[in-house]
Amino acid sequence: MSTNNPLLQDFKFAPFSKIETEHFKPAITEAIQLAKSEIENIASAETEPTFENTIEELEFSGEKLDRVNSIFFNLNSAETNAEIQKIAQEVSPLLSEFRNDIILNEALFKRVKAVYDQKDQLDLTTEQKTLLDKKYKAFSRNGANLPKEKQEELREIDKQLSALSLNFGENVLAETNKFELQITNEEDLDGLPESFKEEAKGVAESRDKEGWIFTLDYPSYIPFMKYAKNRELRKKMAIAFGAKGFHGDELDNQENVLKIAKLRYQRAQLLGFDTHAHFVLQERMAETPEKVDSFLNELLEKAKPAAEKEFAALEKFAKELDNIDRLEKWDSAYYSEKLKQKLFNLDDEKLKPYFKLENVIDGVFTVAGKLYGLQFNETSEVEKYHPDVKTYNVTDENGKDVALFYADFHPRPGKRGGAWMTEYKSQYIKNEKEERPHVSIVCNFTKPTKSEPSLLTFNEVTTLFHEFGHALHGMLANTVYPSLSGPNVYWDFVELPSQVLENWCYEKEALQLFAKHYKTGEAIPMELVEKIKESSNFQEGMQTVRQLSFGMLDLSWHAIDPTDINDVKAHENKAFEPTKLYPDVPENCMSTAFSHIFQGGYSAGYYSYKWAEVLDADAFEYFSEKGIFSKEVADKFKNNILSMGGTEHPMTLYKRFRGKEPQPEALLKRAGLIEK
Numbered sequence: 066m067s068t069n070n071p072l073l074q075d076f077k078f079a080p081f082s083k084i085e086t087e088h089f090k091p092a093i094t095e096a097i098q099l100a101k102s103e104i105e106n107i108a109s110a111e112t113e114p115t116f117e118n119t120i121e122e123l124e125f126s127g128e129k130l131d132r133v134n135s136i137f138f139n140l141n142s143a144e145t146n147a148e149i150q151k152i153a154q155e156v157s158p159l160l161s162e163f164r165n166d167i168i169l170n171e172a173l174f175k176r177v178k179a180v181y182d183q184k185d186q187l188d189l190t191t192e193q194k195t196l197l198d199k200k201y202k203a204f205s206r207n208g209a210n211l212p213k214e215k216q217e218e219l220r221e222i223d224k225q226l227s228a229l230s231l232n233f234g235e236n237v238l239a240e241t242n243k244f245e246l247q248i249t250n251e252e253d254l255d256g257l258p259e260s261f262k263e264e265a266k267g268v269a270e271s272r273d274k275e276g277w278i279f280t281l282d283y284p285s286y287i288p289f290m291k292y293a294k295n296r297e298l299r300k301k302m303a304i305a306f307g308a309k310g311f312h313g314d315e316l317d318n319q320e321n322v323l324k325i326a327k328l329r330y331q332r333a334q335l336l337g338f339d340t341h342a343h344f345v346l347q348e349r350m351a352e353t354p355e356k357v358d359s360f361l362n363e364l365l366e367k368a369k370p371a372a373e374k375e376f377a378a379l380e381k382f383a384k385e386l387d388n389i390d391r392l393e394k395w396d397s398a399y400y401s402e403k404l405k406q407k408l409f410n411l412d413d414e415k416l417k418p419y420f421k422l423e424n425v426i427d428g429v430f431t432v433a434g435k436l437y438g439l440q441f442n443e444t445s446e447v448e449k450y451h452p453d454v455k456t457y458n459v460t461d462e463n464g465k466d467v468a469l470f471y472a473d474f475h476p477r478p479g480k481r482g483g484a485w486m487t488e489y490k491s492q493y494i495k496n497e498k499e500e501r502p503h504v505s506i507v508c509n510f511t512k513p514t515k516s517e518p519s520l521l522t523f524n525e526v527t528t529l530f531h532e533f534g535h536a537l538h539g540m541l542a543n544t545v546y547p548s549l550s551g552p553n554v555y556w557d558f559v560e561l562p563s564q565v566l567e568n569w570c571y572e573k574e575a576l577q578l579f580a581k582h583y584k585t586g587e588a589i590p591m592e593l594v595e596k597i598k599e600s601s602n603f604q605e606g607m608q609t610v611r612q613l614s615f616g617m618l619d620l621s622w623h624a625i626d627p628t629d630i631n632d633v634k635a636h637e638n639k640a641f642e643p644t645k646l647y648p649d650v651p652e653n654c655m656s657t658a659f660s661h662i663f664q665g666g667y668s669a670g671y672y673s674y675k676w677a678e679v680l681d682a683d684a685f686e687y688f689s690e691k692g693i694f695s696k697e698v699a700d701k702f703k704n705n706i707l708s709m710g711g712t713e714h715p716m717t718l719y720k721r722f723r724g725k726e727p728q729p730e731a732l733l734k735r736a737g738l739i740e741k
C-alpha cells in the first residue's frame with residue numbers, strides 16, 4: 066500500500082498542495098483494484114440478492130476511484146501539462162477495461178437481474194426504482210440478456226464502430242490540416258480586421274511562407290468568412306470547408322458514414338430496437354424518434370416563413386451593396402455581419418465597461434440569493450490547484466452548508482478553451498450521513514490588464530450565468546444516490562438549469578443589480594439592453610432552420626433502416642430538402658464531416674440543442690409571469706428540478722414544476738418568430 070500517496074488517504078477536500086503528478090497513476094491503479102474487489106464481493110455473495118446488497122452496494126462501489134478520477138481528469142482540463150496528458154493516455158484504457166469488465170460480469174448481472182425481476186414486489190422508493198432501472202439497463206443495453214453468440218456479434222460490432230468513428234475523426238482532422246489559403250496580394254485582405262491579419266501573417270511565418278495564411282480551423286475560418294470582401298476567396302474557403310471527407314481519396318468518409326449508420330442499425334436490431342434512434346432515445350426525455358420528428362417539424366413550420374423573409378432581406382441587402390444576384394452559402398456570414406452592423410451598430414467595446422468581472426460575479430451570487438436563498442463566502446481554508454482559483458463556502462438562509470464552490474475564470478497555458486462546470490465530489494447520502502457536493506466552474510474570460518480590470522463581453526456574461534446554472538444543479542442536489550444526483554440526468558434535460566439562468570442577463574430587474582459602469586458606477590442604459598435583446602434575435606429564423614436541418618439530417622441516418630442507402634450526397638440532399646434556403650453546392654457534403662454524430666456521442670441527439678431551448682424558454686416564461694424573482698416559482702424549480710437530479714423521468718419532474726408539458730410557443734415568442 067502506498068500509504069504516503071495523498072490521493073489514497075482520506076481527505077475531505079481535494080488535497081492539491083500535497084499531490085505530485087507521479088501520485089496519479091499508482092493511485093488510479095490501486096483505486097481500480099479496490100473497486101474491483103468491491104464488485105467481486107457483490108458478484109460472489111452467497112446471500113439472496115436484494116436491492117441493498119446488490120444495487121445499492123454497486124452504486125456505492127468505487128468511491129475512492131471516483132474521487133481520484135475527478136481530481137485527475139479535472140486537472141487534465143484546467144491545469145494540464147505533457148506529463149498529465151501522458152498519464153491520461155495510459156490510464157484511459159485501464160479505466161475502460163475496468164468498466165467493460167463490470168458490464169460483462171455474468172455473476173454480477175445475474176444478481177442485478179434477480180432484483181430487477183422482482184421489482185414490483187419490492188417496497189422501493191421512486192428514487193430506488195429509478196436506480197434499479199438504470200443499473201439493469203447498463204447491462205441489458207450492452208447485450209447482457211443475449212445468447213452467447215449474439216453477445217459476441219455485438220462485441221464485434223462495437224469494435225468495428227469504435228475503429229470507424231476513430232478513422233472518421235482522423236480523416237476530418239487531416240482534411241482540416243491539409244488545406245491552407247495563402248494570400249500574397251494585400252488587396253485580397255480587404256475587410257479583415259488588423260489583429261486577424263497579423264495572426265494570419267504569424268501563421269505564414271511559422272510555416273516559412275510569404276504573405277498571410279488562412280486555414281479551416283474555426284478561429285481562422287469564421288472571421289475570414291465574416292469579413293473578407295473578396296467573394297472568390299470566400300468561395301474557395303467555403304468549398305474547402307464543406308468538402309472535408311468528400312474528395313474520393315484516402316481521406317474520404319463516405320464509406321465510413323454508410324458503415325457506421327448500418328452497424329448502428331444492426332446493433333439496435335440485435336438488442337430488440339427498431340432503429341438506432343429508438344435505442345438512444347429510450348434514455349432521453351424525448352423518448353421516441355416519432356416525438357423528435359414531430360418536434361422538429363413543428364418548429365420548422367413556424368420558423369420557415371421567418372427564415373425565408375430573412376433570407377430575402379439578406380439577398381436584397383447584398384444586391385444593393387454589391388450587386389449580388391444569387392446569394393450563395395459563402396455570402397451568408399459576410400452580408401449578415403454587415404447587415405447586423407447596419408441595424409444595431411452594437412459592439413462589445415460599448416458594453417464591456419458595464420460588465421466588470423467582480424460585478425458580474427456579485428450579480429450571479431445575488432440572483433442565486435434572491436431565488437434560492439444561497440450565500441457565498443470566499444474561504445481561504447480550502448486548497449486550490451492554482452492561485453487564480455477562488456473558493457467559496459455556500460450556505461442556505463439558515464446557515465446550513467450547501468456546497469463548496471470553486472471558480473477558475475481566466476485563461477492560462479495548460480487550460481483548455483471554452484467554459485464548463487464540473488464536480489470534485491457529488492452530493493449523496495450514505496449510511497444516513499449527508500455528503501455535500503464540491504462544484505467547480507472553469508472559464509476563459511478576458512484577463513485584467515495593468516490599466517483595466519477584467520471587463521467581460523456580453524457573451525462572456527451569459528456564459529458565466531450558463532455555467533453557474535449548471536453549478537446550481539450540482540449545489541442544490543438533494544438525492545440519496547450519487548449517480549442520480551445533480552446534473553446526472555438525461556442529456557436532453559441537462560441544459561435546462563444552465564440555459565434558463567441566461568435569461569436573467571436580459572432583464573432590467575436583474576441587470577440593475579450588477580451592470581454598472583466600472584468607472585462611473587452608472588447603471589447600464591436601458592436602450593443598450595433593448596438593443597442586446599433585439600440583436601440576439603437577429604436572423605433567428607434562419608438560425609433555427611439551420612439547427613433543425615442538422616437535427617433532421619441526424620435522424621435521417623439513425624431513425625430508419627439504412628440498409629439501402631448507397632449514395633451519401635443524394636441521401637443528404639433529400640434530408641435537407643424541407644430546410645433548404647441556399648443553392649446546393651455539389652462539391653460539398655455535410656455528413657462526411659459531421660463529427661458530432663459520426664465521431665462524438667450526439668447520434669440521434671442533435672435535436673437536443675433546440676429541445677433545451679424550448680424547455681428553458683417555457684420555464685422562464687413561468688418566472689416572467691410571476692416575476693423573475695418570484696419565490697414561489699423559484700421554490701418549485703428548486704424542489705422539482707434542481708434538487709431532484711435524475712431521480713425521476715424528466716417529463717414527470719418538469720410537469721410537476723410547470724403544471725404542464727413544455728410548449729414551443731415561449732421560445733418562438735422570445736425569438737420573435739411569432740407575435741407576443
Ligand SMILES: [Zn+2]
Pocket residue numbers: 531535560563
Ligand atoms: Zn451547458
